[in-house]
Amino acid sequence: MNILFYFICEISPTGGGVERVASFQYQELTRRGYHILTVHGxxxxxxxxxxxxxxxxxxxxxxxxxxxxxIRDFVRRENVCLAFNFAAILNKSSLCLVEACRVERVPIVSVLHNTLESALWNFPLVKKLMEQDFWKPMFRRLLGMAHRIPFYKGGRYLHDFAAATVVLAPCYVDEYRRIIGRTENVFPIRNPLPMSADETVDWNGKENVALFVGRLEQQKSVDKLIRIWSKLDMPGWKLLIVGSGSQENNLRLLARELGVEGSVSFEGHQNPLPYYRRSKLFCMTSIYEGYPMTLIECQAFGVVPVLYDSFLAACDIVRTGENGLLVPAFREQDYVQGLRDLMSDNGRLRQIGERCCKEAEKYSVDGIMEQWVEVIERYRIRN
Structure with missing residues (x-):
């Protein structure tokens, strides 16, 4: 049974969160007897x-x-029975798949691995205004209007030519309805935890380390994190930044300007597992996210996440005081104080970390992959 994965770039298990999830889905579906083929740009x-x-x-x-x-020739030659459109969040980038599968009558499942609002954050002026709650409703309405324009071939067009759509969590079903104006055949499936955590966390082996893992790009707003770090004044603590990207040199300069280069270490692109094992805190200051894998991964290792409530799934993943700290979006002083309070109370950190380990169990591979299998079996072509 041949299934097509359509992706913008080739899929690597050492890539970003979306790539890691797709690699894991490939492995798990292959193990269940499906033959996965991919086409990328x-x-x-x-x-x-x-x-x-x-x-x-x-x-x-x-x-x-x-x-x-x-793609038309490919799906005919390989006898593809279902196509997964992992580029559905980027409308124009997946038109070739939609047009080809429409003609060849191959059903498509659109997979949205981010918030639909991510398109708004790509414009500097809009980005600045979106950080203020006053402007968000207007821009969301404009985004919805754009997606419904027929000649634009946006989200409404992709929905109408897809058999089903998969979003990251129940909260994104509501977003989809608000922006695209459709809810039929929309399924929320959370990301699985694509790595094995230790059966027991070595709490004594953890250090006074706050961790960031991710791409060093504007979306992640690591500059906000470095500014927060400069105001903490917590001797004995270190911030480790694991990742690479176009903003790395600017971030290094910022750390130097703010006088925190001695306590901030840029580790480059690395396997994050050893860092999860040694860290007590995980910091995120993104302006937007979908369902970030790093927040799931860190909890599996008892690392307590601290993040801005800047995206819909934040409160789906973290509940303040139970399995982390959710800070009102972009309120810097609240973030500083929240970090300082946690750093000053090792006993509380460990209690929350223990609950994080239990929370990570809801992302079990078998339960989540069964949901994907159900979608496949429901919509694939039956020869």
Whole structure:
């Protein structure tokens, strides 16, 4: 039974959160007897990628007619019974798949691995205004209007030519209804935990370390975290930044300007597991997210997350005082005080960390993958 994964870039298990989840889904579905093929538009040059990946003939222009023809031929030749559109959040980037599968009558499942509002944050002026609650309703209405314009071929178009849509959590079903104006055949499926945590956390082996794991890009707003760190004044604590990206040099300069280069360490792109094991706190200051894997991963290792309530799923993942600390969006002083309080109370940190380990159990692989299998069996072509 051949299933197609359509992705913007080739899939690597050492990539970002979305890539890690897709790699894990590939492994688990293969183990269950499905044959997964992928088509993508950008090569990463990574040596660690999943097999059966195919590059589009015109990767620099994904909506090219040549790409549509390529996918049409591909799904016929490989007898594909279902296609997963992992690029559905980027409308134009997945038009080649939609047009090809529409003609060949191959059902599509659109997979939204981020908030639909992510498009708004790509514009500097809108980004600045979106950080203020007053402007959000207006921009959300405008986004909804854009997605429903027929010639735009936005979210409404993708929905109408998909058999089903998968979003990251129940809260994103409400967002989908508000922006796209549809709720039929929309399924919330949380990300599974794609790594094995230790059966027992070595609490004595943890250090006074606050951790960030992720891409060093504007979306993650690590500059906000470094500014917060500069106001903490907690001797003996260290901030480890694991990841790389276009903002790294600017962030290093900022740490130097604020005089915290001695307590902030840039670790580069690394396997995060050893860092989860040694850290007590996990810090996130993103301006938006979908359902960040790092928040699930850190809890599996008893690392207490502290984050801004800046995206819908934040309160689905973290409940203040139970399994972390949720700070009102972009209220810097509240974040500083919340971190300081946790750093000053090791006993409380451990209690919350123990609850984090139990919380991570709800992301069990078997339960979540069964939901994906149900979607496949419901919508695939039956030969």
């Amino acid at each position: 950008k090569e990463l040059g990574s040596s660690d990628t999943i097999p059966d990946q195919h590059l589009l003939p015109v990767p620099e222009r994904l909506d090219a007619k040549e790409n549509i023809a390529y």
